[in-house]
Amino acid sequence: xxxxxxxxxxxxxxxxxxxxxxxxxxxxxxxxxxxxxxxxxxxxxxxxxxxxxxxxxxxxxxxxxxxxxxxxxxxxxxxxxxxxxxxxxxxxxxxxxxxxxxxxxxxxxxxxxxxxxxxxxxxxxxxxxxxxxxxxxxxxxxxxxxxxxxxxxxxxxxxxxxxxxxxxxxxxxxxxxxxxxxxxxxxxxxxxxxxxxxxxxxxxxxxxxxxxxxxxxxxxxxxxxxxxxxxxxxxxxxxxxxxxxxxxxxxxxxxxxxxxxxxxxxxxxxxxxxxxxxxxxxxxxxxxxxxxxxxxxxxxxxxxxxxxxxxxxxxxxxxxxxxxxxxxxxxxxxxxxxxxxxxxxxxxxxxxxxxxxxxxxxxxxxxxxxxxxxxxxxxxxxxxxxxxxxxxxxxxxxxxxxxxxxxxxxxxxxxxxxxxxxxxxxxxxxxxxxxxxxxxxxxxxxxxxxxxxxxxxxxxxxxxxxx
Numbered sequence: 491x492x493x494x495x496x497x498x499x500x501x502x503x504x505x506x507x508x509x510x511x512x513x514x515x516x517x518x519x520x521x522x523x524x525x526x527x528x529x530x531x532x533x534x535x536x537x538x539x540x541x542x543x544x545x546x547x548x549x550x551x552x553x554x555x556x557x558x559x560x561x562x563x564x565x566x567x568x569x570x571x572x573x574x575x576x577x578x579x580x581x582x583x584x585x586x587x588x589x590x591x592x593x594x595x596x597x598x599x600x601x602x603x604x605x606x607x608x609x610x611x612x613x614x615x616x617x618x619x620x621x622x623x624x625x626x627x628x629x630x631x632x633x634x635x636x637x638x639x640x641x642x643x644x645x646x647x648x649x650x651x652x653x654x655x656x657x658x659x660x661x662x663x664x665x666x667x668x669x670x671x672x673x674x675x676x677x678x679x680x681x682x683x684x685x686x687x688x689x690x691x692x693x694x695x696x697x698x699x700x701x702x703x704x705x706x707x708x709x710x711x712x713x714x715x716x717x718x719x720x721x722x723x724x725x726x727x728x729x730x731x732x733x734x735x736x737x738x739x740x741x742x743x744x745x746x747x748x749x750x751x752x753x754x755x756x757x758x759x760x761x762x763x764x765x766x767x768x769x770x771x772x773x774x775x776x777x778x779x780x781x782x783x784x785x786x787x788x789x790x791x792x793x794x795x796x797x798x799x800x801x802x803x804x805x806x807x808x809x810x811x812x813x814x815x816x817x818x819x820x821x822x823x824x825x826x827x828x829x830x831x832x833x834x835x836x837x838x839x840x841x842x843x844x845x846x847x848x849x850x851x852x853x854x855x856x857x858x859x860x861x862x863x864x865x866x867x868x869x870x871x872x873x874x875x876x877x878x879x880x881x882x883x884x885x886x887x888x889x890x891x892x893x894x895x896x897x898x899x900x901x902x903x904x905x906x907x908x909x910x911x912x913x914x915x916x917x918x919x920x921x922x923x924x925x926x927x928x929x930x931x932x933x934x935x936x937x938x939x940x941x942x943x944x945x946x947x948x949x950x951x952x953x954x955x956x957x
Contacts, residue, residue: 519549519571521688524678527591531575531600532682538604540577542618542682544816547573550675553641557648557668560656565641568673577603581612618816619838623848624685625813625820632805634690635719637672644670647696647726654730655700659738666699666710668730672720685817693808694720698733704741711737716939718806736881739902743912746903746956752877753918753952754870756901757935759883761860761942764798766922767791768855768942769890771831773840782893782923786831792926795861798826802856809941815853823849825858860944862932870933870948872907878954879904880918893922917955925949 519527528545535543549571556564574587577600584607588599639647652668671694678688697714713733715724755763769775770783783791802820804810811820816838824832836844837852850856871879884898896919902909933945 518551518569519547519676521676521678521690524549524676524688525680525686527573527596528678528680528686531573531596532680534597534600535575535577535604536682538577538600540579540604540607542578543575544618544681545573545575545679547571547678547688548675550673552671552673552675553644555641555644555648555670557645557652558666559664560649560652562645562649565645573599575600575603577607578617579604579607581614581616582607582610583613583616584608584610615839615842617838617842618681618683619685619818619848619852621683623819623838623850624683624817625687628687628689628812629803631689631803631807631810631812633718633807633810634674634692635694635721636674636692637694637720639720651696651698651726651730654727655698655734656730658700658731658734659702661702661704661738661741662700662734663703663708664701665730665733666701668698669696670726671695671697679813679815679817681817683817685813687813687817689812692718694718694723696723696726696729698730700730700733700737702734702737702741707741707743709737709740709743711735711740714939716808718808722806740900740912740914743900743914744903745915746878746913746954748953748955750951750953752874752930753949753954754867754874754877754879754904755947755949756879756881757867757933757937757944757946758939759880760932760944760947761937761940762883763922763925763947764858764860764942764944766888766890766895767798767926768825768835768858770893770922771825771834772851773834773836773844775890776834777840777843780891782891783831787834789831790829791831791923792826792829793929794828795863796826796829796929796932797824797861799824799859799861800856801859802850804857807857808939809855809857811853811856814850814856818848818850818852820850820856855941858942860932860936860942862934862936862945865931865933867933867935867946870931870946871904871909873931874904874948875907877904878902878913878916878918878952879909883918888922895920895922895925913956915956919953919955920949920951925952 524547552568554566576585584603586603674692680686695716770781775781835851836849841848880901887896900914928950
């Protein structure tokens with residue numbers, strides 16, 4: 491069946507309202523309905539002779555508003571629902587999905603998954619998460635919040651954010667994209683091992699992209715705020731101001747010569763360094779032997795002052811979850827303590843492949859908190875004395891097998907402990923194993939907007955390739 495794409499109704503040269511034709515027919519589903527629907531799908535899969543089955547049901551609604559140069563550009567409403575089912579037949583696996591919850595569609599979807607399983611090769615490691623690892627308690631993590639504002643109010647908020655950015659400095663030539671977005675939805679999961687859970691979650695965000703110019707050269711700056719509860723968002727005018735300030739300070743950027751110097755990764759991108767670590771200790775990388783962190787459990791990878799703690803049950807946490815993607819228990823745990831790797835990041839499948847126990851990470855990591863000291867970003871610059879601050883990274887020049895790291899970058903040059911001038915068209919290079927060991931400080935300017943929360947990270951020595 492051919493799917494219909496989005497239709498756009500033009501209201502004026504600068505205003506568009508975008509609708510998703512399929513999604514507008516969807517209805518928002520209740521937790522009880524989602525769980526009952528999942529149980530029905532499991533029952534029907536059993537009648538087809540499936541050994542085991544698992545079902546995911548999702549539904550939600552959202553809004554996206556975009557303002558460009560002070561004028562509303564798009565207003566898009568989202569409404570969606572889906573059911574996905576995976577069945578197992580004697581070690582073979584098949585999956586199918588639908589957005590139609592009618593009895594006929596449900597039967598067709600389950601039948602399609604069963605036929606795929608019948609034609610797939612057997613995998614002795616495939617299957618549901620064992621009962622002993624399933625979550626038996628689903629805590630309320632305060633993840634769902636409403637925003638009692640009309641569309642016109644949200645448009646005005648976006649326009650005010652745009653105006654704030656534009657008014658900061660005469661060198662701001664335009665504001666490319668100011669957005670206000672939210673999504674509120676339900677996620678349910680059930681399997682034939684007896685698990686059936688559901689919870690609601692919301693996410694709100696405001697972002698702004700400003701463009702500045704000086705002597706014919708242009709730079710872009712960006713800032714955003716994201717939260718489960720709209721009352722926790724940063725002030726919209728402050729978001730516009732910060733986006734403009736980050737743009738202006740990039741103007742008149744220079745190139746620098748190639749040398750080895752200390753490097754500070756600013757907090758908004760520092761989490762990426764620990765993201766590479768998580769990738770290296772994740773089950774897929776481990777059982778494929780495609781990681782420089784193979785057999786790293788029990789080894790000292792970081793300095794003693796570095797600890798990484800996973801906290802999946804943080805109230806209102808951006809990456810909080812009462813259970814993982816296969817119904818597994820999630821719980822606070824230490825991944826790194828005093829620089830030593832304590833555990834891996836495993837789903838049920840990867841755990842079986844490795845002969846280990848699953849860790850509640852099917853679907854990824856849940857709120858990784860990186861330890862930090864009491865030094866501010868300015869303190870780190872003073873301690874560094876001379877070197878590079880990286881604020882933006884480009885490309886993905888990372889070899890996870892060897893740990894070799896090389897990425898395009900821009901940022902600021904530091905002299906005598908203070909930012910001297912912006913720099914661009916440079917490359918920062920090293921090896922992740924060496925970079926982790928050479929972390930000399932982590933600042934207290936923790937960025938809490940993502941699943942990995944870290945302050946700015948200073949590394950003792952890296953190759954900075956310039957002109």
